Amino acid sequence: MRFTKMHGAGNDYVYVNAFSEKIEGDVAELARKISDRHTGVGGDGLILICPSERADARMRMYNADGSESEMCGNGVRCVAKYVYDHGIARKTELKIETGRGVLTLQVFPENGVVTQVRVNMGEPILEAAKIPTTLAGTPPLMVPLEVAGRTIQVSAISMGNPHCITFVDEVNDDWVLGVGPKVETHAAFPRRVNAEFVKVISPTEIQMRVWERGSGETQACGTGACAAAVAAALNGLTGRKVLCHLPGGDLTLEWAESDEVYMTGPAVEVFSGDWTG
């Protein structure tokens, strides 16, 4: 099976073109095996680029533990790059079907190869039951959560997939590796949750690290950065346009007056190969 390794701000996935490749058997099992950094290709998960009846392509995204997620912001930018660069649809405005509907993306090619992608990520989902979380509020903002023997203040937002944002003074391992896994599996989040730890640098700049549901710490999370930007604006910590610094690079987020969140960031193809495992 032919695969392509791509990343967006260091958030790396193994991509398979399901227009041409036949994906057989248990996809969750394939995602676990192929994502393994010692015995597989290595990545934060597996993304299938599939035909769609409603869009130029459809993205299906699996975490490294085999669980399927509704959305992936860094992934959808890479899918758009793949669709353009590999000639599935040679248009600078693309539609990609995801678990949260059809998204519109703008690709920016340089010498025929896409380097940056801007995505209309849609409106944030603020209703607690739809995030889903048992925390109170629309959305829950700075609400207490008992975790790892302490009480922290968290905000919850969905961008199609669930996020729990904690604003901290310093983004460090204690938060991300210590608290992150406990937030992921906290009973307040019935479908588990992606946990973001965010330092506000200025009204236009934030720094973030993420502990992802199903994949652990990753170098960046597009949906998480959008959720963090919305939570920061709603908490009055920033304006509606921010630059987000992540371990693997920067993303630009803008929560437009239309209520839609626009994300701009890099998409990079690294190598291709044949999976024989």
Ligand SMILES: N[C@H](CCC[C@H](N)C(=O)O)C(=O)O
């Ligand atoms: N890294 C992805 C999000 C993956 C989310 C996944 N871990 C989940 O279970 O929702 C992003 O760029 O948006």
